[in-house]
Amino acid sequence: MLMGCGGTLPPFDLVDVALEAGVQDRFRRNRGAAGADFDGDGDVDLFLSNTHDAASLFLNRSDGSSDEAVAPLTTEHDTAASAADYDGDGDPDLYVSCGGWEYGCDDILLRNDGPDPDSNAPVFVDVTDEVAIRRGDRASFGAVWAALDGDLWLDLYVPAKTAADGSNPIDLLFMGRADGGFDEVDAGPGVIGMHDAFQPAVFDPDQDGDLDLFVASYLDENRLLINDGTGLLTAATPDLLLMPEGAFGAVSEDFNADG
Numbered sequence: 294m295l296m297g298c299g300g301t302l303p304p305f306d307l308v309d310v311a312l313e314a315g316v317q318d319r320f321r322r323n324r325g326a327a328g329a330d331f332d333g334d335g336d337v338d339l340f341l342s343n344t345h346d347a348a349s350l351f352l353n354r355s356d357g358s359s360d361e362a363v364a365p366l367t368t369e370h371d372t373a374a375s376a377a378d379y380d381g382d383g384d385p386d387l388y389v390s391c392g393g394w395e396y397g398c399d400d401i402l403l404r405n406d407g408p409d410p411d412s413n414a415p416v417f418v419d420v421t422d423e424v425a426i427r428r429g430d431r432a433s434f435g436a437v438w439a440a441l442d443g444d445l446w447l448d449l450y451v452p453a454k455t456a457a458d459g460s461n462p463i464d465l466l467f468m469g470r471a472d473g474g475f476d477e478v479d480a481g482p483g484v485i486g487m488h489d490a491f492q493p494a495v496f497d498p499d500q501d502g503d504l505d506l507f508v509a510s511y512l513d514e515n516r517l518l519i520n521d522g523t524g525l526l527t528a529a530t531p532d533l534l535l536m537p538e539g540a541f542g543a544v545s546e547d548f549n550a551d552g
Contacts, residue, residue, distance in 0.1 A: 310357070313357075313358070314351075314357060314358055314359050315351065315358050315359045315360070315361070316339060316341075316349075316351050316359055318361075321341060321343045321346055321349065322343055322344050322345050322346055323341050323342070323343050323344075323349075324342055324343070324344050324371065324372045324373060324393065324434075325341070325342040325371065325372055325373035325374045325390070325435075325492075326339060326340065326341050326342070326374065327339075327340045327342075327374035327375055327376040327387060328340075328376070329376035329377075329385035330384075330385065331350070331352070331376075331384070331385055331405060331415040332352050332362075332408050332413060332414060332415050333383075333384055333407065333408060333415075334352075334353075334355075334413075336352075336353035336354070336355060337353055338350070338351060338352045338353050338359070339351040339353070339359070340364070340374050340376065340387060341374075342367070342371030342372060342373055342374045342389055342390070343369075343371060344369075344370055344371060344372060344393060345369065345370075346369065347364060347367075347369055348364040348365065348367050348369075348371055348374075348389070349361065349364055350362045350363070350364035350365070350414070350415075352413075352414065362412070362414040362415075363412075363414060365387070365403050365417035365419075366419075367389050367391070367401060368391050368396075368398050368399065368401070370391050370392060370393065370396045370398050371389050371390065371391055372390045372391060372392060372393040372432075372433065372434045372435070373389070373390040373433070373434055373435040373436065373492060374387055374388070374389050374390070375387070375388045375390075375435070375436045375437060375438055376388075376438075377438035377447055378405075378447075379402075379438065379446075379447045379449070379469060379473070380404065380473040381445075381446070381473075384405040384406075384407055384415070385405060386402065386403060386404050386405045386417075387402070387403040387405070387417065388400065388401075388402050388403075388436045388438070388449060388451075389401050389402075389403065390433040390434060390435055390436055390451070391432070391433060392431065392432030392433050392434075392454065393432060393434060393454070394432070394454075396432065397431050397432050398431075398432070399421070399428040400421070400426070400428075400433050400436070400451065401419050401421045402419070402420055402421045402424060402426050403417040403418065403419055403420070404417065404418045404419075404420045405417055406418055423474075424473060424474045424475050425467075425474050425475050425476070425477070426449070426467060426475055427465060427467075427477055431453055431463075432453070432454045433451055433452070433453060433454055434452070434454045434490070434491045434492065434541070435451075435452055435490075435491050435492030435493060435542065436449060436450065436451045436452075436492075436493075437449075437450050437492070437493045437494070437495055437506065439495045439504045439506070440504065441466075441468070441503070441504055441520055441524040441526075442468055442522075442523050442524035443503065443522055443523070443524075444469075445471075446468075446469030446470060446471060447469045448466070448467060448468045448469050448475075448524060449465075449466070449467040449469070449475065450464070450465070450466050450467075450480070450493060450506060451464065451465040451466075451467075452464045452490030452491065452492075452493060452508050453465070453490060454489050454490060454491070454511075464480050464484050464490060464508075465477065465480070466478050466479070466480040466481075466484075466524070466526070468524055478524065480526055481518070481525045481526035481527055482527050482528070484516075484518060484526050484527075484528060489510055489511040489512040489513055490508050490509070490510050490513070490516075491508075491509045491510065491511055491540065491541045491542050492509060492541065492542035492543060493506045493507060493508045493509070493543065494506070494507045494509075494542075494543035494544050494545040495507075495545065496545035498517070499519065501522070502522075503520045503521075503522045504520055505517065505518060505519050505520045505526075506518040506520070506526065507543050507545065508543075509540035509541060509542050509543045510540060511539055511540065511541060512538075512539075514538075515540055515543075516528050517529060517531065
């Protein structure tokens, strides 16, 4: 039972409809998912990143079922996916993280160019090099989009799980530009060097109007990164957020409806 600012919220039930909806028709070694209206029909679709298997793309029909479409070509070592309309053209794009424990490989940014006129499936184009997102033989388990520097363009924070040569991992921060490209910047004091960082969450715990980051970690302490409003992040983690150890990801929502 959840408590909100106006009292007790009504109970709700969660029902597993994966088989009915057509998204669990076979075994998948899934490690990540992103939900967004990729085909522009008003329904939320589902992209699954599958390690040791091709990615899966399910297009939601208005009756709650889904059709599996041809998914964009990725490395088949995908670990996570994050959807956002980074170029502001009205359709959600995809950043796909790669590597995990098994591999060092390139993350990719897939631009959504809208539905194919014949199949109505979204057409994704790999624009990683075009927009200056750094490639590299590294492993990643997540990424998050957020407007960190206060302009209209989304920025991208990519925590590193490990470096291919065994050195300290380097978290990456890319600031979006009006032309759709990115500038790589220093992520800030206390950020580079995190070990085994996984999927972050974006929220504003200090209520100063700009977005901060909580980064889950598997073999290190979790970190709260405070944004100064320009995109400069500083590690300032209260003790209560350091646990649990072995965290694989985080999500931030107003669960108790207190605003």
